[in-house]
Amino acid sequence: MKFLSTRGGEKVxxxxxxxxxxxxxxxxxxxxxxxxITLEELKSMMFMDYPERATEILLKYLDEYDRKGLLSACRAxxxxxxxxxxxxxxxxxxxxxxxxxxxxxxxxxxxMALTVLPYLxxxxxxxxxxxxxxxxxxxxxxxxxxAALEGFKNAEGIRIMVFYPNEGVSKMQKMQMSTQEGxxxxxxAVRGNFDDCQxxxxxxxxxxxxxxxxxxxxxxLSSANSINFGRxxxxxxxxxxxxxxxxxxxxxxLGEEIDFTVPTGNFGNVLxxxxxxxxxxxxxxxxxxxxxxxVIYDFLQTGVYDVRREFYKTTSPSMDILVxxxxxxxxxxxxxxxxxxxxxxxxxxxxxxxxxxTPEELAAIRETFDGGFAGEAECVEAMYDVFVxxxxxxxxxxxxxxxxxxxxxxxxKKDETKMVIVSTANPYKFPQDVLxxxxxxxxxxxxxxxxxxxxxTAMAVPKQLSALRDKTPRFTRVANADALFExxxxxxx
Ligand SMILES: *Cc1c(COP(=O)(O)O)cnc(C)c1O
Numbered sequence: 001m002k003f004l005s006t007r008g009g010e011k012v013x014x015x016x017x018x019x020x021x022x023x024x025x026x027x028x029x030x031x032x033x034x035x036x037i038t039l040e041e042l043k044s045m046m047f048m049d050y051p052e053r054a055t056e057i058l059l060k061y062l063d064e065y066d067r068k069g070l071l072s073a074c075r076a077x078x079x080x081x082x083x084x085x086x087x088x089x090x091x092x093x094x095x096x097x098x099x100x101x102x103x104x105x106x107x108x109x110x111x112m113a114l115t116v117l118p119y120l121x122x123x124x125x126x127x128x129x130x131x132x133x134x135x136x137x138x139x140x141x142x143x144x145x146x147a148a149l150e151g152f153k154n155a156e157g158i159r160i161m162v163f164y165p166n167e168g169v170s171k172m173q174k175m176q177m178s179t180q181e182g183x184x185x186x187x188x189a190v191r192g193n194f195d196d197c198q199x200x201x202x203x204x205x206x207x208x209x210x211x212x213x214x215x216x217x218x219x220x221l222s223s224a225n226s227i228n229f230g231r232x233x234x235x236x237x238x239x240x241x242x243x244x245x246x247x248x249x250x251x252x253x254l255g256e257e258i259d260f261t262v263p264t265g266n267f268g269n270v271l272x273x274x275x276x277x278x279x280x281x282x283x284x285x286x287x288x289x290x291x292x293x294x295v296i297y298d299f300l301q302t303g304v305y306d307v308r309r310e311f312y313k314t315t316s317p318s319m320d321i322l323v324x325x326x327x328x329x330x331x332x333x334x335x336x337x338x339x340x341x342x343x344x345x346x347x348x349x350x351x352x353x354x355x356x357x358t359p360e361e362l363a364a365i366r367e368t369f370d371g372g373f374a375g376e377a378e379c380v381e382a383m384y385d386v387f388v389x390x391x392x393x394x395x396x397x398x399x400x401x402x403x404x405x406x407x408x409x410x411x412x413k414k415d416e417t418k419m420v421i422v423s424t425a426n427p428y429k430f431p432q433d434v435l436x437x438x439x440x441x442x443x444x445x446x447x448x449x450x451x452x453x454x455x456x457t458a459m460a461v462p463k464q465l466s467a468l469r470d471k472t473p474r475f476t477r478v479a480n481a482d483a484l485f486e487x488x489x490x491x492x493x
Contacts, residue, residue: 001063003029003229006332007346008339014062015124018117018230019134021223026206027343028328029229034278035060037240039255042281046244046254050086051075053244054116054237060279061233062120064127069119077115080105082462087112087238089245092390095418096405097251098398099242099260106176107426107462108318109269110147113226113234117148118155120230121222125157132220135492136160137204139197139225141265142173142318143425145187146180148224153182160224161186161491163197166478170317171446172429172465178473186491187475188484193311195323196481198225204485219492226268227325235272236279242420243281251418257284258418261405263397264288264296265319267326269422270369274330277368284417286369289404291316294373296324301371303362306354315376315433316396318425323349334361372404379403383437393457395425396433428453428465 003017004010007027012020017029037060045053051074058070078086082103090098104111121134136158138148145162152160162177166189169177177187190197204210205221214221226232239260246252260283262270270288277283290297292312299305307322314320332342334357345355357365374382379396382403386392394402401421409415427434431449435441439456443449447469454461479487 001035001061002032004032004339006030006328006339007343013064013127014229015064015127018120018228019124019128019130019220019222021221021225021228022202022205024206025343026202026346027339028227028325030329030332031061034275037280042240042244043254045240046248050241051078053241054078054234057237057240058233061229065120065123069123073116073119073123077119080115081111087241089242089249089420090392091251092386092392092421095416097242097246097418097420098392098394098423099238099420100423101238102395102423102426102429104147105150105464106143106146107429107465108143108147109422109424110143111150112238113231114144114147114151114224116234117224117228117230118151118158120233121158122155124230130220132215132218134158134222135214135219135488136222136224137201137488138162138223139194139201140164140169141194141321142169144225146173146176149177149180149182149185149187152224153180153185155184159184159186159219159492161188161488163188163190163201163484165189165193165197166191168193168313168317168320170430172431172468173317175446175468175471175473178475179468179471180474187477188487189478190481190484191478192481194321195307195311198323198325200481200484201225204488210485213489214492217492225325226266231268232272232275232326235269236275239273239276239283240281246418246420255282256418257282258420259283259285259287260420260422261287261289261401261408262422263316263319263401263424264290264371265321265324267296267324267330269424271326271329274368287404287408288369288371289401290371290373291319291379291400292373292375293320293322295322296327297371297373299327300366300369303357303359304354305349305356307349308353315430316379316400318397319400330365331357334364372407374400374403380437382406383434387438387457393427393434393438393453393459394423395427396430396437397425398423399437426462426465427457427459428461
């Protein structure tokens with residue numbers, strides 16, 4: 001299988017696409033076609049465990065990797081998760097399920113891919129015969145940073161540097177990153193918001209002089225952001241796995257269509273669902289849930305993507321994003337894989353802050369996607385209602401998704417299609433906000449929040465979060481967004 005750039009020009013192998021992260025012209029790598037999975041193949045995956053299912057999906061795209069290596073990498077990755085099943089499905093109500101993707105080492109769904117990516121990258125270098133050191137640069141709205149640091153820590157021949165918006169992540173997220181262990185890691189806070197971080201990092205990737213300078217020093221850049229296909233591929237697997245679990249537990253018949261509601265920021269998670277659908281998984285609709293930064297929602301209503309708007313800092317910080325990078329992959333598909341048009345739109349977005357798609361393209365997108373959003377109070381209400389009604393506690397990002405799913409049920413009372421709500425973070429990652437939602441109590445301190453949330457819900461507290469309390473930050477540097485390359489040079493000196 002070969003990979004193309006959404007902006008044209010390049011055609012590379014999967015290994016190369018993963019090692020490089022982003023295409024040289026700034027485009028994102030996409031598979032030249034969607035590999036298909038038949039119902040027969042689905043059937044054969046029914047009684048596989050999660051690592052085996054993930055291996056099957058990965059192999060469909062990454063055919064130059066070997067099955068044995070992939071399987072043992074997936075076993076090792078998902079062996080780091082708490083419990084037997086890395087992606088358990090919880091029944092909330094008749095026909096409504098929560099897919100819990102937060103049982104990994106850093107308690108957010110990013111672990112689903114970032115525990116596997118280091119293997120894909122390392123092995124990809126071997127396949128491509130690359131001998132340079134790899135420097136992974138990450139812009140994070142909070143959760144990717146920690147998951148990438150944890151995934152890549154002490155990885156041989158790889159160094160990793162994470163940039164996060166200084167005022168844009170939760171206290172817990174900041175502590176998780178600033179206390180990171182490992183000899184090959186660095187973390188820098190950036191003055192500005194996530195979009196500033198992401199833009200600055202993308203500029204380093206596409207800057208020829210930057211890349212030349214790094215090459216001189218023996219480094220090749222790669223990305224652990226969801227623009228890297230190596231992030232997307234493992235995420236496709238949990239859509240399949242959730243579906244298969246519904247079949248094996250007799251909730252649906254094989255071949256029956258289901259819906260997913262997905263908390264959406266950079267459009268990576270929900271795009272993986274779209275890829276699963278295009279591969280033949282019986283998915284009817286994908287509901288995108290936003291918070292107050294509802295660019296995606298507005299886009300799905302109007303066909304106009306417009307970032308010229310106020311930016312809100314919300315209690316679901318991992319979705320505080322205006323420029324959703326992975327949407328480019330969807331635009332590429334619905335434009336009939338028109339690379340020139342995709343490049344033109346991305347240039348317009350960068351230059352003028354907006355672009356518009358045609359009514360036909362919008363209609364095509366809306367055949368599969370719809371969107372909703374949750375204001376802060378609506379998110380709290382959704383979390384509270386579920387807690388009171390069925391005793392289930394969810395995090396704030398999942399709370400936004402819950403609100404959007406409830407709106408859908410309200411408007412479509414006769415709809416009997418089963419709904420899976422994708423849960424992206426452990427509630428203890430945002431203890432104060434979750435505590436407030438379920439009890440109305442406000443506490444000033446995160447650890448007090450953890451304690452009280454535990455008292456209110458009796459949910460187990462992940463050790464890696466409670467242990468943060470006794471750790472001293474290693475990384476305290478704050479930089480301007482236009483000076484990130486100097487930070488990079490300092491790191492690899
Ligand atoms: C990253 C993240 C999201 C958004 O996912 P995208 O793939 O960027 O759309 C939602 N919730 C949580 C908890 C996250 O960490």
